[in-house]
Every structure is written in C-alpha cells, then in structure tokens.
Amino acid sequence: MNADYLWDRSGPVDEHIADLERVLAGHAFTGRVPAELMREPRRLPWRDRAIIAAGVLLVLASLTRYWIVRTPLVPRAPISWTIASSTGTYTAETPGPTKSPGGHETGQWVETSAGASVRLEALSGGIVTLNADTRALMVDMGNTTQRLELAHGSIYTEPSKSDTPIEVVTPVGIATIAPGTACLITYDKLKNGSVEVKRGRIEFRTQGPDTQVTRFGAGSTATIAFGRLYTPRRGDASPELIAALTAYESPPPPGAHRLGWTDIPPSVLQAAGTADEITLWNLMHRTDEDGRKRIIGRARELTKSMWKLDNDALLRLDDGAMETWWQMLESR
Amino acid sequence: MTVPAASPAPAEPPSGERDAALVAAARSGDRGAFASLYERYARVVHAVLLSAGVKAEAEDLTQEVFVSAMRSLSSLKDPAAFGGWLLTSARNRAASFLRHKAAAPPLRLVGEAAPTTTTREGLNAEDVMSAIRSLPEAYRDTLVLRLVEGLTGPEIADRTGLTHGSVRVNLHRGMDMLRAKLAEVNP
Numbered sequence: 001m002n003a004d005y006l007w008d009r010s011g012p013v014d015e016h017i018a019d020l021e022r023v024l025a026g027h028a029f030t031g032r033v034p035a036e037l038m039r040e041p042r043r044l045p046w047r048d049r050a051i052i053a054a055g056v057l058l059v060l061a062s063l064t065r066y067w068i069v070r071t072p073l074v075p076r077a078p079i080s081w082t083i084a085s086s087t088g089t090y091t092a093e094t095p096g097p098t099k100s101p102g103g104h105e106t107g108q109w110v111e112t113s114a115g116a117s118v119r120l121e122a123l124s125g126g127i128v129t130l131n132a133d134t135r136a137l138m139v140d141m142g143n144t145t146q147r148l149e150l151a152h153g154s155i156y157t158e159p160s161k162s163d164t165p166i167e168v169v170t171p172v173g174i175a176t177i178a179p180g181t182a183c184l185i186t187y188d189k190l191k192n193g194s195v196e197v198k199r200g201r202i203e204f205r206t207q208g209p210d211t212q213v214t215r216f217g218a219g220s221t222a223t224i225a226f227g228r229l230y231t232p233r234r235g236d237a238s239p240e241l242i243a244a245l246t247a248y249e250s251p252p253p254p255g256a257h258r259l260g261w262t263d264i265p266p267s268v269l270q271a272a273g274t275a276d277e278i279t280l281w282n283l284m285h286r287t288d289e290d291g292r293k294r295i296i297g298r299a300r301e302l303t304k305s306m307w308k309l310d311n312d313a314l315l316r317l318d319d320g321a322m323e324t325w326w327q328m329l330e331s332r
Numbered sequence: 333m334t335v336p337a338a339s340p341a342p343a344e345p346p347s348g349e350r351d352a353a354l355v356a357a358a359r360s361g362d363r364g365a366f367a368s369l370y371e372r373y374a375r376v377v378h379a380v381l382l383s384a385g386v387k388a389e390a391e392d393l394t395q396e397v398f399v400s401a402m403r404s405l406s407s408l409k410d411p412a413a414f415g416g417w418l419l420t421s422a423r424n425r426a427a428s429f430l431r432h433k434a435a436a437p438p439l440r441l442v443g444e445a446a447p448t449t450t451t452r453e454g455l456n457a458e459d460v461m462s463a464i465r466s467l468p469e470a471y472r473d474t475l476v477l478r479l480v481e482g483l484t485g486p487e488i489a490d491r492t493g494l495t496h497g498s499v500r501v502n503l504h505r506g507m508d509m510l511r512a513k514l515a516e517v518n519p
C-alpha cells in the first residue's frame with residue numbers, strides 16, 4: 001500500500017485504493033447549500049414597522065392615562081393601626097384643616113376622656129390599650145414597625161402573637177417594646193409618670209446627639225419626674241435601695257451631668273443586692289468612667305460570673321459587652 | 333505492512349479561530365459566513381451519516397442537520413467548537429433516523445436497476461460500504477472521508493480536530509482492516 005497516496009494522493013497511485021475511490025465516488029456528497037440557509041431573514045418594510053410602533057405607543061399611552069385616572073391624588077389612608085374596641089367616649093381627629101369624615105385610621109390623634117379606654121390593634125398583631133385621659137397619635141410605619149406617639153396619659157401593651165416590636169414615642173425618649181411584653185407607661189400633663197414592666201423588655205433611648213439608654217426587664221419599674229426618666233429598679237426592691245436612689249436622684253443635685261447624676265453615692269451601691277443588677281446596669285449609662293469602675297466593682301462582689309465580662313469593654317460601654325451582661329442578668 | 337510513525341503535526345491554520353469568526357458572523361445574520369461553514373463541513377457531516385448507516389437519504393439529512401444547526405446557533409457556547417458540535421448533532425440525527433427507519437416497512441423500488449460500478453474483484457459500492465460500516469467508528473469515519481468524500485489526510489485532520497498522526501493511524505489501520513473484510517466477502 002502506498003502510504004503517501006493514501007495520505008494525500010501524492011506519490012505513485014495505489015491501484016487498490018484508486019479502485020475503491022472509483023467505486024465509491026457515486027456516494028460522495030454533491031449537495032449544494034440549501035436555499036433555506038441562504039435566504040435572508042425576513043424583515044418587515046419600514047411602513048409596517050412604523051405602524052406597529054405607533055400601535056405600541058398608543059397602547060402605552062392608554063395604559064398610562066388609565067393609571068393616572070385611577071390613582072387618587074390624595075394618598076390612601078394608611079392601615080397600620082385600627083381601633084378594635086372602646087369603652088366610654090373618645091375623639092379621633094386628623095391633623096390639619098381636614099377632619100376625617102368617619103372611621104378611625106392611622107394618622108389620627110385619638111383622645112380618650114375620663115373613664116374611657118380604646119383598644120388599638122396593629123396590622124402586625126400588636127395590641128395597645130389607651131387608658132383614660134390619654135392622647136396618642138397612630139403613626140403609619142407599614143407592617144414592620146408599630147409606632148404610637150404618646151402626648152400624655154397612660155398606655156398598656158399586652159403580649160400578643162405579633163413578633164414585631166412596638167415603638168412608643170414619649171417625651172422622655174422612644175420606647176422600644178419587645179414582642180411579648182406587658183407594660184404600663186404613664187406620663188401626665190405635669191410631666192410626671194412611671195414605667196412598669198410585668199414581663200418582657202423595654203428600652204428607652206433619648207433623642208439627640210448623646211443618646212442615653214434606659215432598659216427595663218421583667219418586674220422592673222422607674223419613676224418619671226419633671227420630664228426625666230429615673231433609674232429602673234426592681235418593683236420589690238429593698239427600702240434601703242429605694243431610699244438611696246430617691247435621695248440620690250430627686251431632686252437632681254446642682255451641676256449634675258446632663259445625662260444623669262455622675263457621682264454615684266456609696267449608699268446606692270451598698271444598698272444594691274444580688275437581685276438589683278438591672279439598677280447597676282442602668283447606672284452604668286448615667287455616670288462617668290470613675291463611677292463605672294465602682295459599679296463594676298460592686299457587681300463583681302455580688303455576682304461571681306461577672307469575671308466572664310471584659311472589664312475594659314464595660315468601662316467604655318461597649319454595646320456587645322453590655323448586651324452580654326444584660327443577657328446574663330436576665331437569665332438569673 | 334508497517335504503519336508509519338506519527339509525525340509531528342505541521343503548522344496548521346487555526347481552524348478553531350476560523351470557525352469562531354464564521355460562527356460570529358453567521359450569528360449576526362451573515363448568510364455568506366454560514367455558507368462557508370457549510371462548504372467546509374457538509375462533506376464531513378455526509379460522511380458521518382454514511383458511516384453510521386444512512387444510505388440514500390444521507391444528502392437530505394445533511395441539509396437538515398445544517399438547517400437545524402443554523403436555527404440553534406445561538407445556543408452554541410464555544411464558537412470555536414463548531415465542528416465537534418455539528419458532528420455530534422449529525423451522529424444524533426443519524427441514530428434517530430435509523431431508529432425510525434427500522435420501525436417503518438421497507439420501500440420496494442420499481443423499475444430497471446441502474447448499472448453499477450464494481451471493483452476489479454467484482455464488488456459493488458454497497459459491498460464496500462458494508463465492509464467499511466463494520467469497522468470501528470474511528471476507522472470507518474476516516475475511511476469514508478478519504479475514500480468516498482475525497483478529502484486528504486490533512487483536510488480530515490483540519491475538519492475533525494484530530495491530529496495528523498491520529499488520522500494517519502486511522503487510515504492505515506482502517507485500510508488494513510478493510511482489505512481483510514473485503515477478502516472475506518470475495519475470497
């Protein structure tokens with residue numbers, strides 16, 4: 001066999017291969033490029049394209065006009081809060097010159113009269129009761145946050161199936177009420193009141209450049225006096241601690257730190273027992289570094305597990321360290 | 333007969349790049365580019381169909397394979413692999429066709445049979461094709477491209493992506509096996 005001929009038909013002709021080529025030549029491909037492959041893609045003439053484009057524009061314009069006509073110029077009434085039930089008399093009014101013709105919806109001020117109460121339900125399931133002589137604004141925050149503004153009076157939140165916190169804007173700060181919390185917040189027209197938490201957790205944060213944090217756990221309470229939220233304590237705190245805190249906080253000493261009373265007296269720390277960690281935790285936010293050193297020292301005397309916490313982080317009020325301490329005290 | 337050692341492949345034109353350029357042009361609507369791809373690969377597709385067992389219908393099926401390829405050209409991920417993609421499509425089409433043909437009743441030809449060409453040993457084309465089809469796929473495809481479609485070894489390597497050495501080996505071993513088969517048919 002002539003290898004060169006087999007490879008590229010070079011060299012002497014190999015008779016046997018040439019014989020096979022001759023016999024098989026009738027099977028070789030002879031087809032031409034199919035016409036379908038060579039046909040140019042069909043294109044519409046310019047006139048037809050212009051007609052189609054005009055039709056599309058007409059449809060779009062019609063849809064836009066329909067949307068404009070159907071969309072009200074006044075935003076729809078928000079539905080974050082609804083008045084579920086009431087006792088006694090109350091008024092509901094829309095801020096501004098336009099009064100709501102009927103129904104009570106988010107965006108309205110609700111004011112209860114003496115002996116009356118109104119039960120509000122949030123879209124997400126939260127339940128708040130406005131007690132007598134209370135004025136509050138139902139604020140629309142969608143279904144992710146339920147917010148009320150408390151001008152004065154008393155509100156009670158009760159545990160519900162909602163897993164969304166309730167925010168209550170008060171003159172002493174914004175209270176974030178955790179789901180499952182039962183609490184009572186009062187604030188009268190003379191700027192006095194109290195916070196009582198039966199179960200759950202509330203955190204108050206003052207507004208402004210220097211935020212002060214005040215946190216309540218189950219069974220804790222605090223007084224509001226002269227528009228100032230005092231340090232939380234257990235509802236059944238010892239008479240010694242109550243007396244020491246009262247002497248310390250009321251009235252504020254001259255030259256007190258504007259966020260609190262910087263110089264924590266030894267009487268308060270000595271009166272605090274092992275069950276008063278909530279008070280110590282909150283005092284940390286109301287004093288300077290020297291005060292915090294003494295608070296931490298007292299907490300270490302009362303609770304051995306305090307060694308788990310980073311001393312320096314606590315001194316600088318590190319959020320993570322303070323949160324860990326809170327979770328430890330809550331679990332005890 | 334001894335099989336020549338596979339020599340290193342000479343500098344070949346970058347067929348993958350050439351195919352990629354033609355595919356890109358064809359995708360953008362250049363019918364001339366697709367015609368170039370057709371000219372380049374039609375005989376290879378035809379050879380694959382013949383080799384698989386398709387007979388009289390091979391030319392029609394070749395055109396069908398190309399029409400189908402043109403319609404689905406946008407699904408080809410690597411334009412440089414056009415050749416392999418097309419040949420795979422041809423093999424699938426042949427398998428599908430033969431399955432359906434096996435299920436259908438055979439047609440009987442009516443009329444006078446055309447005169448047939450035979451080898452010096454008296455074998456006609458169908459005898460030789462049957463012998464080729466009985467060979468392993470690599471050998472039969474290469475032999476059909478060489479003996480039927482008339483491509484040279486370098487052209488076969490260029491179209492199929494095989495190295496020159498592989499094509500050389502396929503041709504020589506295929507021819508040896510074909511000779512033995514034909515000797516069995518016509519001792």
